[in-house]
Amino acid sequence: MAMNSGAELPGPGTGTGPATGPGSGGADGSADDERLACGRLLSEVWEAWEDGAGAPDRDPHLRACPHCSAAVRQLDLLGVAVREAGGGREPEWDTGALTERVMDVVRLELRPGRPLPLGEREEDLWVREAMAAKALRAAAETVPGVRAGSCLIRPAESGGSPSRGPVRVRLEVVVPLAPRLRDLAEEVRRRVHGAADDALGLPVDHVDVHITDVTEPAGTDPEHPAGTEEGNQP
């Protein structure tokens, strides 16, 4: 190639390029910058190429100069090799097996959260916060279009040790855009309260429902049908 490989020169140090030239960049100086036979630095030529294919108009030398063109062609050839290498068959990832292996470890390291009292004051039944939160989120999501996020369950009476007494629930939800969000939130609160009372037997003092986001209701907007964002790739 037309590379002037004998000329190992330090970085530009002149104020012509944007920011600092790669030649001055770091400690691993295995391959420093190189001055081409035309006087341009290889780093500058490649940078100009990278900054946009429209750039040649700004700097006619780059297109006219055989040394610069040769340097750019090397990058193009590298790009071809990368595409060829990537164009082969991808390994058949067994994502399912990987997920299982990850989840095996995760299940050994669960974070169940604090114990919460179930039933009457004189009983000795407890449920872990993470379990109760799962049940309450599921109850909230029985309202069509509602997605539940954070669900914190705390004793209504403040105190360090777990006390037997009603709890306070703070639930964040994403809801579909609806004319009466207040009614929707009320419906979520009602179902969460119901699930805590009936399904769990968790005495609840209060349920705070926080709407953190509003989404387009599914199936009403033909331009943005829900859940098909990935389906449009060619």
Added chain:
Amino acid sequence: MPGDDGLLAVRAAEGDEEAFEVLVRRHAPGLLRLAASMLGSPSEAEDAVQDAFVSAWRRIPGFRGQSAFATWMHRIVVNRCLNMLRSRRPVTDLDSVPEPEAPDHAVSPARAAESHAAAVALGRSLSELSPEQRVCWVLRELEGQSYETIAETVGISPEAARGRVFRARRCLTEAMTAWR
């Protein structure tokens, strides 16, 4: 529905392992591809991604959603790969470089052999880069990231990231030129 990553991450942070499982399933394929291009070995890529997810589960209570879950996860995988590459050095046994499998789709055998040879040559020259050069080059060339993003991910200055990519390109173009 990547839009609800944030919601699932919050749930996972509160101990909902089922929400975390959805995230693992959703993001594993892209992260495996990323790790494989950095490590050059599918089986090591699986190890890296598995470790990264386990580490993410442990750290997710501190994840406050300043960045997207995908970005956060991406960063964990990159750093895991960087550490694996660093611990791999200074082994430079070329025979240990795993060869990509030959594509078996309908191209002429000569053409397929050539692509295969190009892939092998590229894989070998990649394995000779420093870990930082390789990671920066993959993020720039294959992931199309900006130098600022690469710098942030790897924990170096944008100038240093630019320098590493430049040096990687020099090594690779020289190797590919010699190969052709």
